Each structure stands twice: as C-alpha cells, then as structure tokens.
Amino acid sequence: MTLIYGHRGAKGESPENTLASFQHCLSHGVKHCELDLHLSRDGELMVIHDPSLKRTTGRRGKVAEHDAEELETYDARKGGPGWLRPCPIPRLATLFEQCDFEHWQLEVKSASRTRAARTVLAIQALTERFGLKDKVTVTSSSREVLRALNRLAPELSRGLVAEYAWLDPLKVAKHHGCDMLALNWTLCTPERLLRAQKQGLHVSVWTVNEPALMRRLADFGADSIITDFPGVAAKTLGLR
Structure with a gap:
C-alpha cells in the first residue's frame, strides 16, 4: 500500500506551509504530511520553505533575522493558489497543537554546523514536548544536518533527501x-x-502530481508519494 504525504500541506490547493494548507490536506483524509523548517532569530521552528521571506510573503530579509512573534504576523499567501483569508507563517508548535497527522516529514535545509545543531536540538525538544517522537522523520539533503541528528538526537528517525544521481543515494x-x-x-x-x-x-x-505517475509509482511498490495535490492522490490511489 502506497501512503500519501501532502507536500507543504496541500501546496497545489492552498498557500504552502500554512495552517490552512495542512488543514486542507487533512480535509481530504490524508493523514501524512511533509513540511520545511527554518529557525527564527529567537530559536523557534518556523514552517517555511525558503530562508528568505520574499517568495511567499513579499517581504525583504531572511527568516533568521526576525523573531517568531513577528514572523507569525506575515501573510504567506503570495504566489500560491488564490485564498481569501490571510495565512501567517506558522510555528511548528502550532501545527503540532492543531493538526492530527499520523506522520510528519520535517525537512531541514542546508545549514552550518552550528545552525544544524541548533535546529536538531529544537526539533528534539518539541517532539518530546508533544510526545511525537515516533511520528516524525527529520529529512535533509545536508550532511551537516544528518550528522547533527546522529550526534545529538540519535533517537529520532532520519531520512536523506536525494534530488540528483551524482552520488549513490543508498550509500549516503x-x-x-x-x-x-x-x-x-x-x-x-x-x-x-x-x-x-x-x-x-x-x-x-x-x-x-500527475495521476498516471501516482499509479505507476504505486505499481512499482513505492512506500509513499509526496504530492502538491493530496485530494487528487486520495481519489487516484484511494485513501492511504
């Protein structure tokens, strides 16, 4: 059985990485999600893909230059599907409180050794606080992040994000x-x-995102797919 993960919630159907997007994913009966994390200036885990605010909020500057309380006031609807209400950048803690997913893929982007360590420790603390250690896999393409996970939070499940074939992803x-x-x-x-x-x-x-590809990968025996359109995937594969 191939599981369905909503990509940044339901990126193709609602503003990515916002509470509305994750609630939209759940509304289709899809109980697995993938999201992206960056640390705020004051060390809070914020759910946003880019290190910069520009693409999704239209604001200048980086996530790391703002405190969480300030980031939560920024509307992240820009560039996504039309949406009537403002969609603030959420804290991961807010999603943990309000969204009942069976499993979360938490992707951490490339980071320096120090920042990777801070991010991993923040994830460790938050998953412990919410009792979600067994429902989370921390994923990254960054060797620094994977090393930090091994060193500082070996109890957390981890995953390699592989986009290119220049190194054998299985060996890594x-x-x-x-x-x-x-x-x-x-x-x-x-x-x-x-x-x-x-x-x-x-x-x-x-x-x-294409139904034919969803079916093909399910026939191959893929354990899960990550999709911008969890509603389409739910209809194509049946609720998984």
Whole structure:
C-alpha cells in the first residue's frame, strides 16, 4: 500500500506551509504530511520553505533575522493558489497543537554546523514536548544536518533527501543511518526502489502530481508519494 504525504500541506490547493494548507490536506483524509523548517532569530521552528521571506510573503530579509512573534504576523499567501483569508507563517508548535497527522516529514535545509545543531536540538525538544517522537522523520539533503541528528538526537528517525544521481543515494543513506529515502521521482527506478527497500529504507517519492505517475509509482511498490495535490492522490490511489 502506497501512503500519501501532502507536500507543504496541500501546496497545489492552498498557500504552502500554512495552517490552512495542512488543514486542507487533512480535509481530504490524508493523514501524512511533509513540511520545511527554518529557525527564527529567537530559536523557534518556523514552517517555511525558503530562508528568505520574499517568495511567499513579499517581504525583504531572511527568516533568521526576525523573531517568531513577528514572523507569525506575515501573510504567506503570495504566489500560491488564490485564498481569501490571510495565512501567517506558522510555528511548528502550532501545527503540532492543531493538526492530527499520523506522520510528519520535517525537512531541514542546508545549514552550518552550528545552525544544524541548533535546529536538531529544537526539533528534539518539541517532539518530546508533544510526545511525537515516533511520528516524525527529520529529512535533509545536508550532511551537516544528518550528522547533527546522529550526534545529538540519535533517537529520532532520519531520512536523506536525494534530488540528483551524482552520488549513490543508498550509500549516503546507509552511511548516515537513515530510515527513509525521500527520492526525486526522476530517480525512482524499480531497481533502485527494490534495492532501497532491501536495505530497510522507506522510499518516499516526490513531487508526484500527475495521476498516471501516482499509479505507476504505486505499481512499482513505492512506500509513499509526496504530492502538491493530496485530494487528487486520495481519489487516484484511494485513501492511504
């Protein structure tokens, strides 16, 4: 059975990485989600894809230059599907409080050694506070982040985000003790999928928006797909 993860909530249907987007994902009966994290200036985990505020809020500057309380007032509807109400940048804590997902993929972007450590420790503290340690996998393409997870929070599930084939993703995932391989769909051949699963990896394929591709990857035996359109995926594959 192929699981469905809503990409940044329901990115194709509502403003990405906002509370509205995750609630929209849940409204389709899709109980798994993927999201992106950056630390605010005061060390809060904020749910936003880019290090910059420009694309989704139209504001200048970086997430790391603003405190969480300020970031929560910024409307992140820009560039997404039309939406009537303002959609602030949420704290991860707010989503943990208000969204009942069965599993969360928390992606951390590239970071310096110090920032990777701060982010990992913040995730560790928040998952402990909400009792969600077994419902979270922290994913990254950054070796610094994966090393920090191994060093500082070995109890947390971790996953490698693989977008390019210049390094064997299975070797990298094994080296860092990963449980999950978040694999760009263009890299997902039946042979690689089988090898990864034999290695004990959950293979989550992204970003899968076309029904025909959803069906093909499900036929291949992908463990999960990550999609901008969880409503389309739910109808195509049945609720998983």
